[in-house]
Amino acid sequence: MEQPVVRLHSLRSVQLHVPDIAACSDFYSEVWGLSVVDRDTDDTWLRGTGPSHHVLQLSRAERNALGRISFAVRTRAEVDEAARRLTALGVPLLREPGSLEDVGGGYGLVLVDPEGRRVELSCDLFSVTPRSRDQAVPIGVTHVVLNTVDIDRAVEFYTQVLGMRVSDWSEHQMAFLRCNTDHHSIAFNQAAWTSVNHVAYEMASMDHFMRGIGSLKHHGITPLWGPGRHGPGNNTFSYFADPAGLVCEYTSDVAQVVEDQWLCRVWRRVPELSDLWGTAGPPSQDVRTHMAGIEDRGALAAPAAPAASEPVSAS
Numbered sequence: 001m002e003q004p005v006v007r008l009h010s011l012r013s014v015q016l017h018v019p020d021i022a023a024c025s026d027f028y029s030e031v032w033g034l035s036v037v038d039r040d041t042d043d044t045w046l047r048g049t050g051p052s053h054h055v056l057q058l059s060r061a062e063r064n065a066l067g068r069i070s071f072a073v074r075t076r077a078e079v080d081e082a083a084r085r086l087t088a089l090g091v092p093l094l095r096e097p098g099s100l101e102d103v104g105g106g107y108g109l110v111l112v113d114p115e116g117r118r119v120e121l122s123c124d125l126f127s128v129t130p131r132s133r134d135q136a137v138p139i140g141v142t143h144v145v146l147n148t149v150d151i152d153r154a155v156e157f158y159t160q161v162l163g164m165r166v167s168d169w170s171e172h173q174m175a176f177l178r179c180n181t182d183h184h185s186i187a188f189n190q191a192a193w194t195s196v197n198h199v200a201y202e203m204a205s206m207d208h209f210m211r212g213i214g215s216l217k218h219h220g221i222t223p224l225w226g227p228g229r230h231g232p233g234n235n236t237f238s239y240f241a242d243p244a245g246l247v248c249e250y251t252s253d254v255a256q257v258v259e260d261q262w263l264c265r266v267w268r269r270v271p272e273l274s275d276l277w278g279t280a281g282p283p284s285q286d287v288r289t290h291m292a293g294i295e296d297r298g299a300l301a302a303p304a305a306p307a308a309s310e311p312v313s314a315s
């Protein structure tokens, strides 16, 4: 393919499906450090201290699942052009370009990736006034790690079609992809089934990161894994389970990539590289189980889902 269909600006927000929305809303707003911007019976929208209207949408569902990943693009014309080219490539659109019927406003489309994940490309969402960064609470989401049954196909789609770049590999097990200077906005992990592995929230500094962990400890919540610092991305990490059992991460200090100067490398999967400080130790079976989650075929599992090769219009 000659050119990607779009140039992603940043990861904007993530939607998670959870059965107990009240417990999860309470956790993310009263413990994790996000703030509720809107809610109705089946959804809660939460913001960080950054300008995004919301960074997390919790939606009531029968079982845990990834609802949608939203990437910011710059203009409506880019959304429209992406739609035209995605359709030409046979990529299904769950939502044709148009006004997003959502509390955050905006204009966008929703495509379905090869494993059924719903990916929103959007612009012109409402913004909110940034808040002080004094508190040890998240600025917003900074990356999502996705379990995939075919890491090469996933990487091919997100690079060739969506224009992301591979920053690093962790052997042939994980691939870290960027869409801006952050080392990764998403990563794929080769796994037994498709699911969300974890969602990471950016803390303003390592001090905020540690104070955030301390705040959780005050609430009686200890990390599933961490604190530590990863080799790939050089970011700090501390992983926790939310009330749904989904994994959320505090992170900071992710490596900044200078395009045309960055050399993609393949990291060996050894403890001294996945945990540079040696503070976290190897991940336990417990954290691995949480990160594996349950199988999530996304839009491919919906009864009304179209065949993957047939573009459709949202009704």
Ligand SMILES: [Fe+2]
Binding pocket: 143, 145, 198, 200, 237, 249, 251
């Ligand atoms: Fe992470």
